[in-house]
Amino acid sequence: MNVSPLSSPPVWRASLMLALITLFGFGLLYSLAGAGLGRVLFPHQATGSLIERDGQVIGSSLVAQPFADDRYVQSRPSAAGYDVMALAGSNQARTNPDLRARIDEARTAVVTREGVAPADVPGDLVTQSGGGIDPHLSPASVQIQVARVARVRGLPVSDVEQLVAEHTEGRQFGLLGAPRVNVLELNLALDARGKPE
Incomplete structure (x- = not known):
């Protein structure tokens, strides 16, 4: 049918x-x-990993921000101008002369500011991350800034080094990535430390 x-x-x-x-x-x-x-x-993560001080949001542990004052550890350069709405790398090839010129300029600035040899400047202090707002630096990039931060703040170098060690994160799950330091969190710890009495 x-x-x-x-x-x-x-x-x-x-x-x-x-x-x-x-x-x-x-x-x-x-x-x-x-x-x-x-x-x-x-x-904490679902709301953007925001960091508050005195009841006001001052940043996020996931987003880099610039620090111009010599009292602070300087962040990694940003191709996005630290703007979360404009996330981007420079997209310049390693052979691009503009990229090489920018890296040389950044290296010279670090050498002048920190008083180190050009060969001692870690790559993440002169290159931009893919997203442009990476909040972390390698321990080596933070370490070359310790003497300046300690001098300007009037702190013993050992105190600043101790804070750096306390804020150095290991590899994720013990396997992924590399040791790193969250710049904003370290700078807030430096502010909380104050000057020796």
Whole structure:
């Protein structure tokens, strides 16, 4: 017995139901559940890893910011001008003369500011990260800034080195990445340390 196409349930009804389940179930409910679970399990990270001082938000541990004052450890250069809305690297090839000129200029600035030899300047103090707002520096890049920070703040070098050691993060899960120092968190610790009595 042949069934007429007109007597079977309309195909559009099944398609509409699938579209609604996909849109609201996976598009809305799944997203809300994931965001809600993230806020419960990781409340600090879910709100942007914001850092507050005296009740005011002064930055995020995930975003670099510039420090012009010699009392502070300087951040990694940013191709985005430390603007989170303009995340970008320079996209310049290693053979680009403009890139080489910018790196040479940055190296000269570090040599002048820190009083070190050009060969001793770590790469992350003169190059920009891919996103342009990397909040971390290598321990070597922080270490060459210790003497200046200690001198300007009137602190013993050993005190600044101790703060650097306390704020040096190891490899993630003991395997991934390299040891690093969050510049903003270190600078806040330096401010909290104050001058010796």
